Amino acid sequence: MELDQLRYFLKVAERGNFTRAAEDLGITQPALSRSILKLEEELGQPVFERKTRSVALTDAGWLLQSRAEEVLTIVEDTKAEITDDGQSGRIRVGAIPTIAPYFLPKVLQQFSEQFPKANIVVQEQTTDLLLKSCGQGEVDVAILALPVPAKYLEVEELFEEELLLVLPPDHPLAEREKIRLSDVEQYAFILLDEAHCLSDSIVSFCRERSFSPVAVERTSQLAMVQELVSLSHGVSMIPAMARELDQSDRRVYRSFAGRKPTRKVAIVWNPYRFQSRLLRAFREFVRMGG
Numbered sequence: 001m002e003l004d005q006l007r008y009f010l011k012v013a014e015r016g017n018f019t020r021a022a023e024d025l026g027i028t029q030p031a032l033s034r035s036i037l038k039l040e041e042e043l044g045q046p047v048f049e050r051k052t053r054s055v056a057l058t059d060a061g062w063l064l065q066s067r068a069e070e071v072l073t074i075v076e077d078t079k080a081e082i083t084d085d086g087q088s089g090r091i092r093v094g095a096i097p098t099i100a101p102y103f104l105p106k107v108l109q110q111f112s113e114q115f116p117k118a119n120i121v122v123q124e125q126t127t128d129l130l131l132k133s134c135g136q137g138e139v140d141v142a143i144l145a146l147p148v149p150a151k152y153l154e155v156e157e158l159f160e161e162e163l164l165l166v167l168p169p170d171h172p173l174a175e176r177e178k179i180r181l182s183d184v185e186q187y188a189f190i191l192l193d194e195a196h197c198l199s200d201s202i203v204s205f206c207r208e209r210s211f212s213p214v215a216v217e218r219t220s221q222l223a224m225v226q227e228l229v230s231l232s233h234g235v236s237m238i239p240a241m242a243r244e245l246d247q248s249d250r251r252v253y254r255s256f257a258g259r260k261p262t263r264k265v266a267i268v269w270n271p272y273r274f275q276s277r278l279l280r281a282f283r284e285f286v287r288m289g290g
Contacts (some may be wrong), residue, residue: 003075005039006068008032009047013065016054073137077274086277088117093282094130094139095122098198098222099265102241103143111285118278126195130268137273141283145197146264154271158287163202163237163261164253166229171252173235178257181209188216188234190225198222198263202237205261226251237261 008025012032015021022029040046047061057065083089095104100122108120123130123139130142134153148155165184167174173183191199191213199218206213216234219225225236230250238246243253267286269275 001039001042003072005035006072008035009039009061009064010068010072012036012048012055013057013061016056018055069136073273076137080274080276084276084278086281087115088119089276089278090119090121091141091279091282092121092123092139094133094142095124096127096130096144096197097124097220098192098196098239098242099143099145100124102239102245103265107286111282114285115278115281118282127197128195134268134270137270140269140273140279141286142268143286144266144268145201146266148266148268150268152270152272153268155266155268156287157264157266159289160262160264161240162255163205163239163263164243164255166226166236166238166243167252167254168230168232169250169252171232171235173254174252176254179254180257181206181211184213184235185211189213190217190219190228190234190236191215192222192225193218193220196220198239201263202261239263 008021008027011025012018012021015024018029018032018036022032025032036048040048043060043064045060046058047064048055049058080089093104093108101124104122108122112118112120123133125133127144127148130139130144131148131150131153133139134142135151143158146155146157165173165179173179176183189202191202193199199215203213217228219228222238222242226238226242226246226248228234229236230248238253246253267283269279269283
């Protein structure tokens with residue numbers, strides 16, 4: 001039984017399909033099928049129940065899945081511990097889409113200047129997928145917005161940032177010195193898809209004040225939210241970090257009077273995985289703001 005066979009098996013189990021698993025692994029489907037068949041021959045029984053368009057784990061497959069995860073974790077952690085010099089190595093960083101392009105570039109650039117031998121790999125995903133990847137050891141740290149259902153994961157708050165009202169320049173509210181939440185009740189909102197936690201933060205803040213924003217459009221990217229606002233499709237709320245990088249004159253940003261909407265940004269990691277000196281240095285670097 002080879003380590004690559006275990007990795008291939010786990011990928012098929014995750015994707016539930018040989019074709020998609022082969023694409024993720026960067027190998028051909030026949031090569032993947034041969035590897036799994038060889039594994040099943042060695043075990044003396046099938047690990048997958050083949051269906052027309054998918055596969056499902058057999059009882060033997062369920063047992064092998066948990067054991068394979070343990071074996072690969074031990075191997076990866078042992079290798080990391082042996083080669084841990086505090087300067088070189090790979091760090092897999094995950095972040096949600098409303099944080100990754102605005103917060104990470106500066107942090108990664110400054111960290112690379114101090115640790116030029118470090119190899120940083122970035123994965124941008126939604127909160128649920130990042131928590132799963134963090135728990136399974138596929139990412140070393142994840143940068144998310146609170147709250148997060150982080151069972152068996154370590155969570156540390158980094159900072160709190162304001163959510164700003166974004167408007168087209170000719171909007172009636174753009175000239176006001178003070179804007180209250182009640183002032184925007186009559187206007188349509190543009191929000192991110194429900195998979196993005198930023199929308200939850202916006203809706204929750206509004207509902208706490210007995211106001212439910214009406215979303216006329218939803219999109220998967222924060223940049224598209226900004227563009228739709230520019231076209232006068234509606235208004236929205238944008239994190240301060242995204243506003244800092246917006247140099248366009250086609251949008252204006254305003255802070256709410258009174259209690260302001262905010263979100264809390266946190267770093268998450270799996271304390272049960274080996275924590276290299278380089279990884280600990282990265283967490284401290286992020287904690288200090290770069």
